[in-house]
Amino acid sequence: MINVGIVGATGYTGTELVRFLSRHPQVRIAGVTSQSYVDQRYADIFPNTERFIDLACEEQDLDKLLAKCDVIFTALPHGVSMEVVGAAAAKGKKVIDLGADYRFDDVRVYEEWYKIEHKTPELAKKAVYGLPEIHRDEIKNSQVIGNPGCYPTSIILGLAPLLKHGQVKVETLIIDAKSGVSGGGRGLNLAFHYAECNENLKAYNIGVHRHTPEIEQELSKLARTDVRVSFTPHLIPMTRGILSTIYASLHNIDTDTEELLNIYRDFYKDEFFVRIHPEGRYPQTKYVYGSNFCDIGLQYDPRTNRVIVVSVIDNLVKGASGQAIQNMNILFGLPEKTGLDYPALWP
Amino acid sequence: MINVGIVGATGYTGTELVRFLSRHPQVRIAGVTSQSYVDQRYADIFPNTERFIDLACEEQDLDKLLAKCDVIFTALPHGVSMEVVGAAAAKGKKVIDLGADYRFDDVRVYEEWYKIEHKTPELAKKAVYGLPEIHRDEIKNSQVIGNPGCYPTSIILGLAPLLKHGQVKVETLIIDAKSGVSGGGRGLNLAFHYAECNENLKAYNIGVHRHTPEIEQELSKLARTDVRVSFTPHLIPMTRGILSTIYASLHNIDTDTEELLNIYRDFYKDEFFVRIHPEGRYPQTKYVYGSNFCDIGLQYDPRTNRVIVVSVIDNLVKGASGQAIQNMNILFGLPEKTGLDYPALWP
Amino acid sequence: MINVGIVGATGYTGTELVRFLSRHPQVRIAGVTSQSYVDQRYADIFPNTERFIDLACEEQDLDKLLAKCDVIFTALPHGVSMEVVGAAAAKGKKVIDLGADYRFDDVRVYEEWYKIEHKTPELAKKAVYGLPEIHRDEIKNSQVIGNPGCYPTSIILGLAPLLKHGQVKVETLIIDAKSGVSGGGRGLNLAFHYAECNENLKAYNIGVHRHTPEIEQELSKLARTDVRVSFTPHLIPMTRGILSTIYASLHNIDTDTEELLNIYRDFYKDEFFVRIHPEGRYPQTKYVYGSNFCDIGLQYDPRTNRVIVVSVIDNLVKGASGQAIQNMNILFGLPEKTGLDYPALWP
Amino acid sequence: MINVGIVGATGYTGTELVRFLSRHPQVRIAGVTSQSYVDQRYADIFPNTERFIDLACEEQDLDKLLAKCDVIFTALPHGVSMEVVGAAAAKGKKVIDLGADYRFDDVRVYEEWYKIEHKTPELAKKAVYGLPEIHRDEIKNSQVIGNPGCYPTSIILGLAPLLKHGQVKVETLIIDAKSGVSGGGRGLNLAFHYAECNENLKAYNIGVHRHTPEIEQELSKLARTDVRVSFTPHLIPMTRGILSTIYASLHNIDTDTEELLNIYRDFYKDEFFVRIHPEGRYPQTKYVYGSNFCDIGLQYDPRTNRVIVVSVIDNLVKGASGQAIQNMNILFGLPEKTGLDYPALWP
Missing domain, CATH: 3.40.50.720 (NAD(P)-binding Rossmann-like Domain)
Incomplete structure (x- = not known):
């Protein structure tokens, strides 16, 4: 034990x-x-x-x-x-x-x-950045793990395959992210007071959110070049869940959704906690509610030659505590999904 | 298997x-x-x-x-x-x-x-009425189990100890119950259309809800006399959860909250899935969200000589599918909590 | 002006x-x-x-x-x-x-x-208790008005006709009330933190809520006898709205819903801000969302000889600020609905 | 009349x-x-x-x-x-x-x-496209008005000043829009069933939403060049409100938030229903809840030389019925805000 x-x-x-x-x-x-x-x-x-x-x-x-x-x-x-x-x-x-x-x-x-x-x-x-799907080997032998932020987890997993394969013009990366209110923690704050955020929706910390450098650090390593992104977080009237909508222009103008999905399927083929949605279906945050999954879908838009990636996690699980336990499992040589292999609640 | x-x-x-x-x-x-x-x-x-x-x-x-x-x-x-x-x-x-x-x-x-x-x-x-905490022995040997309704589960468990001990004047029983919207099922219905029930609250089927005879059947057996209740269900803008607030006048005018709680603690002392809250704390539906527990609290009101019992379940788990699996475990001789011993999500 | x-x-x-x-x-x-x-x-x-x-x-x-x-x-x-x-x-x-x-x-x-x-x-x-439908004449000439609490407004208006007509056994009065979170005010409190009360439901202050004596004072005057009630407030995951479900046993055992509704129609026949729903329809809180109305419906239950009254208001309007302005209109001799005659939002 | x-x-x-x-x-x-x-x-x-x-x-x-x-x-x-x-x-x-x-x-x-x-x-x-702030003069003398879609209203008003002033590289326009569920109408649909969309968040119709050509038609006229946008709508668990987050690269690399805001203040200086938020504050959908306003804020991000515009409306009011009445007022020569000058509800 x-x-x-x-x-x-x-x-x-x-x-x-x-x-x-x-x-x-x-x-x-x-x-x-x-x-x-x-x-x-x-x-x-x-x-x-x-x-x-x-x-x-x-x-x-x-x-x-x-x-x-x-x-x-x-x-x-x-x-x-x-x-x-x-x-x-x-x-x-x-x-x-x-x-x-x-x-x-x-x-x-x-x-x-x-x-x-x-x-x-x-x-x-x-210390090692504890995103197992990207840094598993370093995690194994580390002593201190910096467990990733919630937004960064959804974004880095959502972009890793494309960046690794050099598909995107990195200077065009725009990330529009949406989070449930539990991401703000349990500390009291008027912004998270029920009557202020229920039936309401807002953007906040535009261009200055502290997850920005963390996102850029990891995307830069994946792309092997300096990446600078526009990152806009939003507060959604729900308790759990993050959905990141990611926009990128592509180098290749002769591709389609299925081809891009295949890059993802290949990249994540051995990953239990990453699920790629089929063409025409995009992940919803409730698909991962309370679970350690990261669900990803995407759409190639031939009108603009952009890819739009949608990546969802439960901010408190894969975006925090579930991922931390996944890291612990790696550190102690256990099967990575031990104690974490539960489906999300629906409804 | x-x-x-x-x-x-x-x-x-x-x-x-x-x-x-x-x-x-x-x-x-x-x-x-x-x-x-x-x-x-x-x-x-x-x-x-x-x-x-x-x-x-x-x-x-x-x-x-x-x-x-x-x-x-x-x-x-x-x-x-x-x-x-x-x-x-x-x-x-x-x-x-x-x-x-x-x-x-x-x-x-x-x-x-x-x-x-x-x-x-x-x-x-x-067929046996499949409420394990009340009918465990009959369930063991039955072939067909009628799995209880969601409202009845919360109410019968909430009243069983008092009725068994003959504490309440059964003709005074009033049950004001509140349910999340998933209780209405997945079939389309304007009453469960998001924009109609979000930020809204209503009573429905007052005095004529079909769970009434089921409640009365079981309460009557527990009280060993005919019981007729007022039962008013309400629709709450949340997905999961039932909270039943139960009012009853007592025979005994010389009691207090702690004494009544002790009757519950004793009655449910071997039950894994029933948790009695201490004096001064009442259960909230989120304490059981996604789990198979029934949480119960109560308050004696000396001003009116009434007891007010609060009983909560997740309508889809202890109020339906979790209880069904609990029954299956009994039928097949497995430990009753097999596959069901998970805590609720919070938040 | x-x-x-x-x-x-x-x-x-x-x-x-x-x-x-x-x-x-x-x-x-x-x-x-x-x-x-x-x-x-x-x-x-x-x-x-x-x-x-x-x-x-x-x-x-x-x-x-x-x-x-x-x-x-x-x-x-x-x-x-x-x-x-x-x-x-x-x-x-x-x-x-x-x-x-x-x-x-x-x-x-x-x-x-x-x-x-x-x-x-x-x-x-x-000072005068500022519930215009009950105390209009005293309000006219008063200097200080104590504007009623939100729960009491919904309850007193919901019971006044029955009490005035001596229909109910006052010792049987039970009030199960439900309020949106804005009733807790704008001050920070873990109980009103979004992630704690969203998708959640609870009873609180059972038997000891401070609106109890205010309710009893007014009901006693209406009934011309001392009234003591069971009053249980609940917190509902929505911003606005109060729904009070009121239970009372009747003296008369030979009545029906329509007859009782007629007492209400007659009692409130000149009141702009009180609307009585027809038999078989109960008010929902959204019918009064953002408006100064109090909507009332009821059901006679012949099985138990009880009447169940449902009364809804917007806690911030008829339950607070709208009623305060209604009082001001009376004080200054203006038509009572001046500045207040707007319908509720739907949806 | x-x-x-x-x-x-x-x-x-x-x-x-x-x-x-x-x-x-x-x-x-x-x-x-x-x-x-x-x-x-x-x-x-x-x-x-x-x-x-x-x-x-x-x-x-x-x-x-x-x-x-x-x-x-x-x-x-x-x-x-x-x-x-x-x-x-x-x-x-x-x-x-x-x-x-x-x-x-x-x-x-x-x-x-x-x-x-x-x-x-x-x-x-x-027929005239009935967006008064842009086409007031044509509306006056028209017989048939095509009242704008909800998403387009928030987006066109959010971009008009920048496009008119030739500030943005139109090929970089990305619009990430979020709507409350009432935008889906009152017809029954599993996607708008309470238990399916509460505590949930999703993107839909990526790249193919029918508001796209309407948006592009109007933006093209404003920019006096063909505009093609990425437009991604999302469904938010709330009843009312649209928030559009708009990303654009700028021609000018020597600007700041205040300078861009001044373009908006000037453009909308005579418009009652458009409110520009000061630097550092972004509009929230509840600021316009139930009202006919369009609130706009923006942020210049020097790290990426992009402007991020946030534009909110109530989808049912400025995004539909309120705007239709505004058009009627123009058609009949009435002051444009007649019957529409109400503040939003808060909370």
Whole structure:
């Protein structure tokens, strides 16, 4: 059994970790920490977990937690996890950080976009960007994993095959992304107040969203050239789900939808968690609701010689906690889908 | 392995059966039938099930289906399943009917409320009302199970302890129930058209809902006296979930919330799928979202000497398909929670 | 023109006042105050009001405000308005208070339920409960109006005809009420965080909600006897709307739905804002969405000799700001529907 | 008074016409027709309109209707209105058609995209595209108005200033549009069934939506060159609202957000129904909920030299019935905002 600790267990990604890990056949949840709910039974805070976890939230006492854990998940706001991750790594523990602190190859990019100094730049440099479908081999032997952001996961998986095959004019990349409200977390904020976002729709952080450099870093590596994208996130009145609509002009003017789909089918042929939709069908967010899948469809438009890719994930699962567990499975040599192979809810 | 057939697999309860059964460790789905989608791959109709079921929908050819199945689930409108159930029973197969046709001890009550003649009254008489927490022993040895309705499940479980203990004046029972829209099924109907029921709330079928006689039948047996209730269903702008608020005057005027809760804790002490909430906390439908639990809380009101019970289920799981699988587990001697022990999604 | 001041203009009831008053043909909005948005243009805080109000929010300087206003609306949390109302009244101004401070005939009831000492008990005694359909004559000559709560409005209007006619056994009254989330106001609270209440449903404050004494005060007067009710509020995943389902046993066992409806038709025959639905149709909250109507339907159930009344309002309009303006119209001798006679949105 | 007839009054755009026209100070609704509800009182079909319209639905008897009307609104599916419009025009009546039949300068484009032969091509040629902010002068003297589609309205208004000023490289135009479900109409369809689209999000008709040629026709005229766009519509789980996110590369590489906003402010300086948001704020669909406004914001992104424009409308008002009434006001020489100058609901 793998002994697991969750630091910051009472946010939405924390509780999704508990949902999956409490049912994972190779895992024992050894400890959960929370600043706001110390000494409260976890199942009293999240009564949906009653019967599945019988722990109380601990104060964040790292030594105590590390002593009983083989791996730590840090589900904390950016900037806050660095200390925890540093300490855990120093003790030789594996760490999967669900925040942004360990996602960047170049710490200066992080510091520029997040306006904060990195406290463990050496460790950040060695950390691996935990997108298994792209970086599986590096993940296997890493100690610290920077678990990808939700938007980036949907976008990078949605574009990887085309970029790898050099199909698109990278300077034309436009990403129009839409997220459910749980992506904003459990912290109180007027923007996520029910009466403000129900029956409402908005764009936000146009051109300046912090997922932009993360997206560009990974797309650039795939394309083997510098990629700069337009990325516009939107807030959708639903709890879960991200749908990214991606526009790109193609080099080749003699292609069609089926040919492009074949590139995807080939690229992802061994991937359990990526499903390519047939021509004429596009993925909907509910196809992946509560599950670890990334569903992708696309359309070639001969009128404009553009491809339009649609990529959907559940922001809290493949976009956060499910992917983190997928990374854990890789780190510990387990079959990658262990504890994660559930279909989405419908309806 | 148990070979399972699902008749009417493309409605909402049908697809919930597929979701759970495709992951059930002792089950092989041997066939799925559908009138509307013959020869279409199931995973093309419900793309969320891709990777979990690799069957096409069959025409309803009973002989063919029965030949390969140990048990049949019929997820059909009331009145339609009688023929299927009759034929299956004649071949000695077990049948779990998710409709209303086999829920009544007295066929005349069925015929009066459903305005239809029963085609297999003898079989109906032998069928068992499949609410495991109440009728587990009869279920074990039955051949045909009438799987309970969604509203009745929440209500009967919510009242059983009080009625068994003779605490309530049965003539004062009032049940105000609220259901998500998936309870109306997948058939098209202006009442379930998005723009008509979103941001809207209504009561319907006041005093004449067909779940009334089913509720009264079971409550009467528990109370060992004739029970007649006021039952008012409401349609709530959400997909899943039922919450029943139950009002009853008490015989005893010298009680309190904790004492009443203890009756529930005792009554359900061995039940995995019933969770009693502590004093001062009432269950919310999301605590059971997508899961097979029934969560119950209550409040004694000394000002009026009434108890108010709140009981929640997921209408498609404990209120339909999850309960049906729980019944199958009992029928086949498996641990009752096999394939069903998942926590609800939150958020 | 009536010069109007709104104290606390940036909550939901405040901005509904602005929506209606900015279009009211006899009103000039002379000043809006807000603690949180001093000196900000109102239309920058609520861009939907751009073109309709060209004021900035003022600090709460009562002397300044009172000098330019004929009437003050106080849209403040309970306990906070007493000082404002007292000062305004001292200067001879009319005040319509949308909070709870001036709704009670007996200040001790207020103090007991709200756990706060009343600062202007004399004024509270003279204040009139501003439900025009019941207290129109007292409202005409009052100085301070305690504008009714949202739940009480729907309930009192839903029961008045029956109580006046002595039809119901008052000790059997049970009120199961459901409200949209905007009823919780604009203040941040985990209970109203989108991801916590979307696709969710719950009961709250069972037996102890502060609207209970207000409901009982008015029902008692109508019934000319002490009335004590069971009142259970629920939170519904929608922005606007209240639906109250009211259960009562009848003295008369020889009646029917039509006869009871006639009592309502007669009672409300001159009321523009109360609409009685025909037999077999019950009101839905969307029928009154954004409007000042209260729609009522009912069903007599001969099986239990109970009447079930369904009463709906928009909690922010007839349940708050619309009713407040209706009161203002009465106070100033205007036709009661001035500035309020708009149909609800559908869909 | 203008005598108005509504043909097809029981769809969503029909009932929005009734909502506004029943309160329009210069209008008398002379007749409403419906195929499905002949002889039923309109207020019994849409109880929200009780007190505002006292007519029953008529069979579609054109002679009878035309005899009592000065202007006809046709709120019918495309292809169906041609006969009505032809007959009305032949009698010299003004007609405002809310469908697609009279929106195209070139009938062949209509026939190609809608796969139907036009029955009144001469009349179609003379009809005016009823977008007042762009074609006010032609509207004044026209007889038949082709009222714009919902998506096109938001997009054309969102791009007109930039195209007129020759700022954008037209071959780079990408439009990612999102609509609430009421845009799909009141007809039953699994895609608009509550449980299928709630908590869900999808793209549809990528590259082939029928609003594409309408958008391109108008953008081409504004740009004085042939424009071909990528247009991707999405279905959002909300009832009302359209938000179009528009991407364009600029010729000028030395600009900023404020400079671009000034072009919009200038272009729309006399328009009541177009509101330009200040730098750093983008419009949300709820800012226009239930109202006839089009709100526009934009952001210049120096990293990619693109402008991103966000344009929102209520699809049923400025995107359909409100705009139709705005056109009627122009046709009859009334102030354009008569009967339409209401702020949106918030929340």
